[in-house]
Amino acid sequence: MPRTGVFVCHCGTNIAKVVDCPRVAEEAGKLPGVAFATDYTYMCSGPGQDLIAQAIQEHNLDSVVVASCSPRLHEPTFQRCVEGAGLNPYLMEMANIREQVSWVHEDKSEATEKAMDLVRSAVAKVQRNQPLTRKELPVTKRAVVIGGGIAGIQAALDIADAGIEVILVEKSPSIGGRMSQFDKTFPTLDCAACILTPKMVEVASNPNIRLLTWSEVEKVDGFVGNFEVTIRKKARYVDVDACVGCGECWAKCPVKTIPSEYDAELGPRTAIYRPFPQAVPNVPVIDKEHCIYLTKGRCGACAKACPKQCINYEDQDELITEQVGALVVATGFDVEGGKIYGEYGYGEHPDLITGLQLERMINVSGPTGGHIVRPSTWDAKKQEGEEPRSIVFIQCCGSRDPEKGVAYCSKVCCMYTAKHALLLKEKLPNAQVYIFYIDIRAGGKGYEEFIDRVRDEFQANYVRGRVSEIVPEGDHLLVRGADTLLGRQVEIDADLVVLATPLLARTDVKELARKMNIQTDKYGFLTEAHPKLRPAETLTDGIFLAGGCIFPRDIPESVASGGAAAAKVVDLLSRDHLLSEPVVSMIDVDLCQGCLTCVRVCPFNAIEEVEIEDPKTHEKRKVAQVNEGLCKGCGTCAAACPSGCANLAGFTDEEVLAELDTLCL
Amino acid sequence: MTLAYFPGCSAASTGKELAESTEALMEALDFALVEIPDWNCCGATSAGVLSPRLNVELNARNLRQAAQLGADMMLVPCAACYNRLKTTQLELKEKPALAKELEVPAAALQMRIVNLPELLVEHLDEIKARVKVDLSHLRPGAYYGCLLLRPPKAVQFDDAEQPTSMERILEVIGLDPAQWNMRTECCGASLSSTRPRAVEKRVSKIVDSAREGEANCLVAACPLCVLNLESRQTGADCLPSFYLSELVGAAIGLEPTKLGTQRHLLSSTLVGEKQH
Known part of the structure; x- marks a missing residue:
């Protein structure tokens, strides 16, 4: 005869307000083979777990049923509890009387009946359960970090500092990510390059980090502790080891007008290019779509110019496989290109730009050398253009708009727009700055104070309301909108209009996520194992997340999540072996x-x-x-x-x- | 090609020249128009304001009637009718229970409903092959108004904010359409009889904007737009307005009288004389 114990949880009032818990326990006590049954307010708490452990000892129980919440929440908790009391953890079953009963029913007597049914069936099962044992699995003490933005850099550095070998895989020619495009950072206004580039150099010089730029993860096989990662090293056409980044090649490249991805297409780049001067590695790549030699078979200007014979037009993609124990996915986000509201006419007028483009314009190494100008008047040869006198910023150009854009708040735009306003007022003290907003979201250390400073000290005009349309009038832009605080229509003559476009999930990550069994949400962002309690993990053991691939994040949050993912990796890889899940x-x-x-x-x-x-x-x-x-x-x-x-x-x-x-x- | 044809109420009254020019043009381009038997008013913008259900029922009936013809495509020259029919069709597609209740057959929900620019822009080569008359003294500002393009989810025609269909058609008949701002603004039609002053203000803004873009006439595809543009313009120096069907018809050599051009409220000449 089995000796089963049944423990009915009230979950405070979560269960007890709908289910008669003492009665469920009482009835359970009468079931065949049940040696002990009781109820308690919080079974998952310390006293609750003690109660179970004690009962196992006192009543010599050989199996346990806990009637409480979903096993997804507390199965591990109660497994640990019975294991501590000397029972095999797989001789514990849960009856879910919260999610499946009290949260979805109102009638107390019917709900109690159903709870008793679920307890009965759990008892029947647990009495037939066999003890299962976990097996030991080996651990490969190496990790891959996918994405070399600030979150991936932080993760790679932290893992490497713990003495674990890391392969950092970056899709673009250089690490640095979004942050490398920024001029200054809110709310402290420290220069992005000054805090980022030392970290990039650290990555390059850390003996535990192997940096693979211009590379993509193609496939991930295996399981926690024992992954096999296939990486495509894209043809760079430049010898990474021999190149010293002297710049002779791109100076001679005749293709000079490709819109630069790094400058948000505001400035040009050459076909053989280094995205920015502080790039790590300081080695160019050849853009094979635009290179004359690779498309038409003649030119070769870069090869002739290179003093070290680094150019190899015959270079091919190379697939390599690496054995690792854990992965961190830190692939970041995309920035929408201003096309959501057709009535603003982005693309029709050069003086209508996105926040990222303004960021590049403010930057001294940007396409205008840090001059704030109206792009329509910019003369690249003379390096001059007309300074705007009236600048309009529009917030939420697609964020918080479930109809046309995305329903969520992109989180960083209120702050970076305020930062832009401040930087513009510093450079052009006489310019008028208007900011159309819905709400100002400034939740963060020093954020609200920063907004106050921009509004009061720097005299940015915050206009609460939406812009209905932007129309070219003469050589400037007429911004029509509503001031909902004054209840009035407003029209502003602008020389420059800046759109705060939403941050989006990267579309190119979806396929990778599918291959790695990482869930995505309806926007395509990667989903954590638990949004609050397991924010760095995925449901696939051994694969962790960091940064903006989870949701729009600012720099401090990205760094924190990179560190969190690294801590999880280090914890996992510091073990000599892992225990397998015996439910197979x-x-x-x-x-x-x-x-x-x-x-x-x-x-x-x-x-x-x-x-x-x-x-x-x-x-x-x-x-x-x-x-x-x-x-x-x-x-x-x-x-x-x-x-x-x-x-x-x-x-x-x-x-x-x-x-x-x-x-x- | 046979098209189910929904002329709309204005075809018999203020927009007679739209109907005449559309029918003449379609014949010249080898489209056979078959008028939908016993069609009824689309309810325009008024019916829906009183009762959304009334609007759906009116057009559900029109869709039922059209389905009897067995055509794959329905041509609706009036922008308001087009808008109401498209919106209703989408609503019925999204609510199968309502379609069943109103006895709208699946064929009526699959039938493609098009406006005139939408149809013409898909037959640019045929138009180009037939162009005979030089209208290059005209520099029209293509005026789309609101109902042809919105709501984009329902009408799914062109780009709601930066449309190009009419310009593409005008280029094919040898014209250089004006670049201007207020192409997709509302003309104020609903307020035309209740608050004519408001509409005058709107129309004068539209006309000024077209003039700024160096247009010497306007071209539209909606009888309400043309009526307003003509009747609510103030001042002595008015900009003439045409239907797209008139300009294309004239370009391929149809007689202006056959196109109903003499019916315009503002004196407008299509051929010969230079416009001011």
């Missing part, structure tokens, strides 16, 4: 017919075909075999197997059918 598929080879239906349905490629030999007859036959390291215990194979030889440990047919019989018979 088991295939009985004696019964297996080798039809391989399970191989085809397995979403994790965890089952493979093997040949076995009968020890007596020496006959060979093909059967399916589970790789327990890859198996996630989803049970798809167990459901699909026609001969019933695939079973999921902890969810065998016997156990699940007992559960169902109790509910349905």
Whole structure:
């Protein structure tokens, strides 16, 4: 006769206000094989767990049912609790009477009935459960960080400082990411380059970091502790080791008018280019779409100019594979290009720019050398243009607009617009600055004070309301909008209009996320394992997230999340071995017919075909075999197997059918 | 090609020249127009204000009637009718239960509803091949108004803020359309009888903007727009307004009288004499 204990949780009033918990416990006590049943206000708390542990000892319990919340929340908690009391953790089952009962029902007597049903079926299952043991898995003590923006840089440095080898993979020619495009940072106004570039140099010089720029992660196989990462090193056409970044090549390149990605297309670059002077590595790449030699087979100006013979037009993409124990995904975000509101006419008028373009214009190494000008008047040869006298900033150009743009707040625009206003007023004290806003969102250390300073000390005119349209009038732009505080329509003659466009999830990450089994939200941002309690983890063990790939983030948040992901990686890789999850598929080879239906349905490629030999007859036959390291215990194979030889440990047919019989018979 | 044809109420009254020119042009371009049997008023902007349901029912009936013809495409020259029919069609597509209740067959929901610029812009080559008359003394400002383009989700025609269809058609008939600002602004039609002063102000802004873009006439594809542009312009020096169908018709050599051009409120000449 089994000796099961049942523990019914009130969850404060979460469960108890709808379910009669003492009665559920009382009824459970009468079930066959139940040796002890009780209820308690908070079963997950210290006293609650003590209660369970004590009961196991006192009543000599051999299995436990906790009727409380979803196993997704507290299964590990209660598993640890019973394990501490000497019971196998898989001899504990949960009956979810919160999410499945009290939160979705109102009628107390019916809800109590349902709670009792769920407890009954959990008792039936747990009494058939077999003890399961975790196996030890080896750990490869190396990590890959994908994305070399500030979050990825921070993660890579922190992991490397803990003595673990890191491969930092960056898609573009240089690390530095978005932050490298910024002039100053809010609210402290320290120069972005001054705080970022030393970190970039640190990455390049740290012996534990291997930097792969102009490279992309192509494939991730394996499982926690034992990943195999395939990386495509894109053809750079320049020898990274020999090049010293002297600049002779790009000075001679005849293709000079490609819109520079780094300058947000406000300035030009050459076909062989280094994105910015502080690039790490300080080595150019050839843009094969625009290079005359690579497209038409003649030119070769860069190869002739190079004093060290670094140019190799025959360079090819190279695929390399690396064994690592953990990955950090820090792929960042995209910035929308101003096209959401057609009525603003972005692209129709050069004096209508995005915040990122203004950022580049303010920067001394930017396309105008730090001169604030109206792009329509800019003369690149003379390096001069007309200074704007009236500048209009428009916030939320697509953010907080579920109809045309995105429903969420992009979080950084209020602050960077205030920063832009301040920097403009410093450079052009006589200019008028107007900022159209919906709300000012300045939640952060020193943020609100910064806004106050921009408004009071720097006299930026904050206008609460939306802009309805922007029309060219003569050689300037007429901004029409509403001032909702005055209840009036306003028209402002502007020389320069700056749009705060939304920060978006990168579209090119979606495929990678799918391959790595990382969930994405409806916008395409990567989803954390738990938004509050596991913000650096994904649901795939060993893969962690950092920075703006999760949601729009500013620099301090990105750095913090890079550090958090690194801490998780270091914690994982500092172990000598990992414990595997024993809830995996088991295939009985004696019964297996080798039809391989399970191989085809397995979403994790965890089952493979093997040949076995009968020890007596020496006959060979093909059967399916589970790789327990890859198996996630989803049970798809167990459901699909026609001969019933695939079973999921902890969810065998016997156990699940007992559960169902109790509910349905 | 056979098109189900929804003339709309204005075809018999203030927009007679729109109907005449559309029909003449379609014939010349080898489209067969079959008028939808016993069509009814689309309700324009007024019915929906009183009762959204009334608007849906009026156009559900029109869609039902049109489906009887078995055509794949419906031509609606009036922008208001076009807008109401498209909006209703989308609503019925999104609410199958309502479509069932109003007995609108699937064919009516799949039928493509087009306005005139939408149709013509897909047949630029055919138009180009037929151009005979030089109208280059005209520099029209293409005026789209509001109903042809909005709401974009329902009408799905061109770009709601930076449309190019009419300009592309005008270029094909040898004209150099004006670049100007207020191409997609509302003409104020709903207020035309209740608050004519407000509409006068709007129209004069539109006309001024077109003049700034060096237009010497306006071209539109909506009978309400043309009526307002003509009747609510103030001052002595008025800018003439044409329908797109008139200009294309004249360019391919149709007689101005066949296009109804003599019916305009403002004296307007299509051929010969220079416009001011």
